[in-house]
Amino acid sequence: MSAQKNPLLTPGKFGHGEFFTHVGREGLDQLEGRDLARSLGWAAGCPVVERLTDPTNAAPGRGFEAMIDRYGEVSFWYRQMLESVREVNTDLAEQLESPVEREVSDRDIMRDWDALSIPDDYFESMSPIGTLAGYALPRVLLEEINYNNPDVDQTEVQWRIVEALDVFETFALDANDVYELTAQFAQYAVEHHADVDRVINHVLSDGWLGEHGAIWMHAHMFEAIEENAPTISARYHELYLQDTGE
Numbered sequence: 001m002s003a004q005k006n007p008l009l010t011p012g013k014f015g016h017g018e019f020f021t022h023v024g025r026e027g028l029d030q031l032e033g034r035d036l037a038r039s040l041g042w043a044a045g046c047p048v049v050e051r052l053t054d055p056t057n058a059a060p061g062r063g064f065e066a067m068i069d070r071y072g073e074v075s076f077w078y079r080q081m082l083e084s085v086r087e088v089n090t091d092l093a094e095q096l097e098s099p100v101e102r103e104v105s106d107r108d109i110m111r112d113w114d115a116l117s118i119p120d121d122y123f124e125s126m127s128p129i130g131t132l133a134g135y136a137l138p139r140v141l142l143e144e145i146n147y148n149n150p151d152v153d154q155t156e157v158q159w160r161i162v163e164a165l166d167v168f169e170t171f172a173l174d175a176n177d178v179y180e181l182t183a184q185f186a187q188y189a190v191e192h193h194a195d196v197d198r199v200i201n202h203v204l205s206d207g208w209l210g211e212h213g214a215i216w217m218h219a220h221m222f223e224a225i226e227e228n229a230p231t232i233s234a235r236y237h238e239l240y241l242q243d244t245g246e
Helices: 019-030 033-043 064-088 090-097 132-145 154-174 178-192 196-203 206-212 215-228 230-244
Strands: none
Touching: 019 033, 033 064, 064 090, 064 132, 064 154, 090 132, 090 178, 132 154, 132 178, 132 196, 132 206, 132 215, 154 178, 178 196, 178 215, 178 230, 196 230, 206 215, 215 230
16 A cells, blocks of 8 residues: 655554664665655554645644654654563563554544555554554653653653653553553553643544544553543543533
């Protein structure tokens, strides 16, 4: 399905977060502007790179300059969190870094992808960062450390990173699966520095569901949230009632 020709635009396996591993310094010097965003987007497993990096996309946080930063940070923190899990729980790490076969019904629900942004097997297999846990975990961490906020002292940001990764590793030691791990870490984040509504938009993302159509995976995460993240669960139900007017 992918029509990209330059191998630097498709570094390594789609959605494995291994941009620098496959591009290297020499390759990085050959990429700039929107092509750099495309390459980073491939590594980050984004199926809608073309529309998000479009220079005419005026939505907040869109356009190739903003997406270069976003794709880079998502891949970086995914790999960091994966290695943290690997140190304490190799079985769980294997779950987090493995592609997942899609259900047949997913394809009927998937509505958002760009033909130039996806690999040939996109409709058969979900990349590691494409899974809901792989998608949510680095984004929840970024909400917690809030390092792009100019009002947050960088010393505090460093402290938040150390503490968050330490707590995350503690959860990883005993978590039964990636859903439980994600829910527990998300609850930690909203109990500390992260905004609960923004975290919900990651762990139970409607945008992710539109891209992947995996209602079954969304349901697994919802169940884990119900069991392990009381603050998030309560707020989610509150928002649901507001939306339905009940």
